[in-house]
Amino acid sequence: METSPRRRLHRLLPVPVPSAPLHDxxxxxxxxxxxxxxxxxxxxxxxxxxxxxxxxxxxxxxxxxxxxxxxxxxxxxxxxxxxxxxxxxxxxxxxxxxxxxxxxxxxxxxxxxxxxxxxxxxxxxxxxxxxxxxxxxxxxxxxxxxxxxxxxxxxxxxxxxxxxxxxxxxxxxxxxxxxxxGTRGLPAExxxxxxxxxxxxxxxxxxxxxxxxxxxxxxxxxxDLLAPRHPGHGPQGLPVNRTARAAGITTVGPDWRLTVVGPRPYDLSLAALRALPQHEVHLPLACVEGWSVSARWTGVRVRDLLQHAGAHPHARVRVVSLERHGAYRVTEMGPTYAADPLTLLALRLNGQELSLDHGHPARLIAPNRPGVLQTKWVTRLEVL
Structure with missing residues (x-):
């Protein structure tokens, strides 16, 4: 049987689909x-x-x-x-x-x-x-x-x-x-x-x-199956975002020194830094990517280092890394951080000497501070 032109045209046209109730x-x-x-x-x-x-x-x-x-x-x-x-x-x-x-x-x-x-x-x-x-x-x-x-x-x-x-x-x-x-009585079909x-x-x-x-x-x-970082996974039990190799630091020689610039500037060797009074704090390393892990950090209080340089109690501090490139190789701390007794120039992590990936020979660790600002491979503190 031959199909009428109207019926053929109806087959070619799109059929309107009723709006689904969940698209309301x-x-x-x-x-x-x-x-x-x-x-x-x-x-x-x-x-x-x-x-x-x-x-x-x-x-x-x-x-x-x-x-x-x-x-x-x-x-x-x-x-x-x-x-x-x-x-x-x-x-x-x-x-x-x-x-x-x-x-x-x-x-x-x-x-x-x-x-x-x-x-x-x-x-x-x-x-x-x-x-x-x-x-x-x-x-x-x-x-x-x-x-x-x-x-x-x-x-x-x-x-x-x-x-x-x-x-x-x-x-x-x-x-x-x-x-x-229109929110009740939705038909099953x-x-x-x-x-x-x-x-x-x-x-x-x-x-x-x-x-x-x-x-x-x-x-x-x-x-924690889908996150890119896992607590406890990494050198010394902590994840690492930026390795020493990625930062261009392959080794730190025995001639490394910490320079503290202030009214009374001075330098310290690693042995001299270790000979200063050491303090231990329990602080989280919290990264901007969302992962965070608490750890035991041991080192010298930053406020003691600044006081020895003649810094004002409310001075800001610039922290400089051995890293030559990177957006956070130089960071600054306000006086609340610098004067906090929990803020350390850390030398040890969980009872062990810092690995190179975690900032050997010295890194910054401070409370309530983003991980990108916890500067690794610190070589210089400047009183501002």
Whole structure:
């Protein structure tokens, strides 16, 4: 039997697919609420991390050195919340993706502005979380410096989130509670219900968190399956991000000396440094990539070295490494760190002489301080 032209044309045209119930405003609101909490926590802790790494000039003298575990906690939360946000972001995009490809793409000037704001929101969220994930594994497949760009896009993301909430607030408020219109009585043939989706999403977030957070929360270290660093793995029981070879330091000769520059400058050999009163502290080494491990450090208090050089009690200190290249070969400490009795020029780690990868012959260790600023292979202290 010959098919009529109308029937043939109907076969060629796309058949409209009914909108799945899980691609609705209620599901998007619930997932967005979870995502907003994780992104907010990630931004707040990331802001603290940036201030500790790159403090503005007016804040250097006021950065706190206590609690000693402060940076370990905030940076661990930063990486954990950013990692947890990844499956939440994917779920959020899945719930709203039909609206991302509506036709026509622009219906009015107001609609165009809304679409642009959504594009900025999606692009900044994807970039921020993926670049943070790649930073954890120390892979940088881009030509720009990570830290300033990641910091700037973080502010862009927060601005885009606030703008999105302001524009969508009427719809968000309408679907904030379970009694919102259209959230009950979903037919079985439409696929999994909202509770199943949210339970699966919660399980995914929990699995990602449990298999990565052990790199900073050491009681869960045995579950640390997906993180690039593992507590207790590395020279002398501590992970190493930048080895001596990567820093261009293959050996430290017997002529190494520590130079302390101040009103009364002086030099010390390694033997003379070991002969000074030694102190032992228990401090975490907390890295910006999210891993942290507590250890026993033994060495000379920095404040004693500075006092011998005639430094003012509230002086800043510049710390210089033997390393010739690298963004953190020269660092500075404010007076709160320099005067803290827990801040050491460490010579020993867990009862053993420092290995070359951990900064032999001497390295800095201070409380509540990012790992990149715990300078290794120290050769010079300058009173500022």
């Amino acid at each position: 405003a209620r599901t998007a609101t619930v997932v967005g609420r979870w995502l907003g909490l994780t992104v907010g926590l990630c931004f707040a802790t990331g802001l603290l991390s940036h201030v500790l790494q790159h403090p503005p000039h007016w804040l250097v003298d006021h950065l706190p050195s206590r609690p000693a575990w402060g940076y370990r906690l905030t940076q661990g939360l930063h990486v954990a919340s950013g990692t947890a946000a990844l499956p939440l972001l994917l779920a959020k995009l899945w719930t709203v993706y039909p609206k991302l490809f509506v036709w026509p793409p622009v219906r009015s000037a107001r609609h165009a502005l809304e679409r642009i704001s959504v594009a900025v929101l999606v692009a900044s969220a994807v970039f921020e979380l993926l670049s943070g994930l790649l930073n954890i594994v120390q892979w940088y497949p881009w030509p720009f410096p990570f830290v300033p760009v990641h910091f700037a896009v973080g502010w862009l993301l927060v601005g885009a989130v606030l703008l999105h909430i302001a524009v969508k607030w009427p719809q968000i408020s309408d679907h904030w509670t379970r009694n919102a219109p 439409d696929g999994p219900d909202r509770r199943s989706l949210l339970a699966g999403l919660g399980a995914a977030v929990g699995a990602v968190t449990l298999t990565t957070v052990g790199q900073s929360f050491t009681p869960l270290g045995k579950l």
